[in-house]
Amino acid sequence: MSLTIDRGRLLSEIDELASFSDAEAPAVTRIVFTPTDLKARAWMKARCQETGLSVRQDAVGNTFARWDGSDPAASVVGTGSHIDAIPNAGKFDGVVGVLGGLEAIRSLQRSGFRPRHSIELLIFTSEEPTRFGVGCLGSRLLSGALSSEAAKKLTDNDGGTLDEVRRGAGFGGDIERVKLPSGYYKAFVELHIEQGPLLERQQIPLGIVTNIAAPASLRISIEGSGGHAGGVLMPDRHDALCAAAELILAIESAARTSGAIDTVATVGICEVFPAAVNSIPSRVRLSADIRDTELQRRDSIMRSIETASDSISSKRQVSIHSELLNADAPADCAPAIIEALSQSCRKHELNFIPMVSRAYHDSLFMARIAPVAMLFIPCRNGYSHRPDEYASPEDIARGTLVLAETLAALSR
Numbered sequence: 001m002s003l004t005i006d007r008g009r010l011l012s013e014i015d016e017l018a019s020f021s022d023a024e025a026p027a028v029t030r031i032v033f034t035p036t037d038l039k040a041r042a043w044m045k046a047r048c049q050e051t052g053l054s055v056r057q058d059a060v061g062n063t064f065a066r067w068d069g070s071d072p073a074a075s076v077v078g079t080g081s082h083i084d085a086i087p088n089a090g091k092f093d094g095v096v097g098v099l100g101g102l103e104a105i106r107s108l109q110r111s112g113f114r115p116r117h118s119i120e121l122l123i124f125t126s127e128e129p130t131r132f133g134v135g136c137l138g139s140r141l142l143s144g145a146l147s148s149e150a151a152k153k154l155t156d157n158d159g160g161t162l163d164e165v166r167r168g169a170g171f172g173g174d175i176e177r178v179k180l181p182s183g184y185y186k187a188f189v190e191l192h193i194e195q196g197p198l199l200e201r202q203q204i205p206l207g208i209v210t211n212i213a214a215p216a217s218l219r220i221s222i223e224g225s226g227g228h229a230g231g232v233l234m235p236d237r238h239d240a241l242c243a244a245a246e247l248i249l250a251i252e253s254a255a256r257t258s259g260a261i262d263t264v265a266t267v268g269i270c271e272v273f274p275a276a277v278n279s280i281p282s283r284v285r286l287s288a289d290i291r292d293t294e295l296q297r298r299d300s301i302m303r304s305i306e307t308a309s310d311s312i313s314s315k316r317q318v319s320i321h322s323e324l325l326n327a328d329a330p331a332d333c334a335p336a337i338i339e340a341l342s343q344s345c346r347k348h349e350l351n352f353i354p355m356v357s358r359a360y361h362d363s364l365f366m367a368r369i370a371p372v373a374m375l376f377i378p379c380r381n382g383y384s385h386r387p388d389e390y391a392s393p394e395d396i397a398r399g400t401l402v403l404a405e406t407l408a409a410l411s412r
């Protein structure tokens with residue numbers, strides 16, 4: 001079997017998909033269930049059908065494009081990622097795994113390969129949390145990590161429920177039926193840009209992911225006392241923003257002193273009320289993201305944050321309340337798929353290193369119902385979620401080639 005990647009076609013398709021955007025190029029904005037997202041979905045569906053794949057969509061828009069194997073009853077080998085994009089993003093995040101997955105299937109078809117296990121390209125709905133406030137919506141539902149009851153309570157910023165929005169976008173049916181049956185996938189492999197700088201720094205073309213870190217997300221409310229910036233003396237103040245500043249630094253310190261490089265913590269949102277230059281802040285809302293590859297270590301960080309909150313609350317005489325939005329478990333990748341990826345790299349004489357995925361992906365949730373692994377390619381400067389996100393044509397083609405080889409090995 002001789003595999004070739006049509007690099008020109010693949011790059012052209014990446015550029016064409018990027019044209020479906022609510023932001024001016026080179027930025028890409030593609031929010032789930034918007035008219036732009038629906039146009040991109042229709043374009044992707046047409047590309048899959050041109051390849052001879054049978055396409056189905058579930059009640060939340062997860063899209064399955066299948067190349068039937070010689071044994072229709074056998075479990076499926078899956079690959080794929082997402083095509084939704086946060087505001088002002090780049091054109092490679094998720095897309096490389098979707099269009100690379102499609103080209104991998106085409107390369108196998110061109111080679112004359114015939115799989116025994118069906119090979120399926122899966123395009124996940126709403127990997128990004130932009131619209132409904134929860135990341136990996138589609139894969140959470142597919143894996144059962146998010147119940148249909150909880151999903152029905154999700155709303156967007158305009159108050160539209162998930163049911164209302166998805167049905168308005170043309171996706172009917174019962175959410176209860178989205179969850180995949182046990183044993184549906186024999187294996188699932190996701191190709192992705194690294195979203196970090198390590199491969200580029202080490203000048204290694206490929207990374208095989210062994211572990212996927214998982215986030216815990218907190219919404220923190222701090223209530224103090226407001227007042228005129230000139231009228232309230234310093235000893236009498238209960239400044240909510242000053243308390244928030246202390247807590248933000250405490251969160252950073254907890255991650256820095258965990259003893260592990262894989263522990264990270266970020267406060268990405270700080271909303272101040274009343275947000276006037278001559279008014280003491282009376283209320284602050286923070287959103288914090290804490291990630292690790294080890295659940296016990298991450299939970300220890302969470303306890304440290306709780307202790308710091310209590311201390312700051314007492315010292316500054318403010319009220320601090322934390323709401324846990326989610327606390328997902330990290331995932332280990334399947335040794336058999338890691339080995340298949342490794343063998344594929346060796347076959348094509350490509351260097352690779354084992355890696356940890358510090359960003360989380362749909363594969364994190366697919367790991368609950370299937371053996372999974374991920375393949376990383378470098379991205380320039382490690383940049384992602386920004387317009388200058390970039391992966392080279394050579395790296396994209398290499399990743400797609402190794403993916404194709406691996407899908408062949410797993411589907412025999």
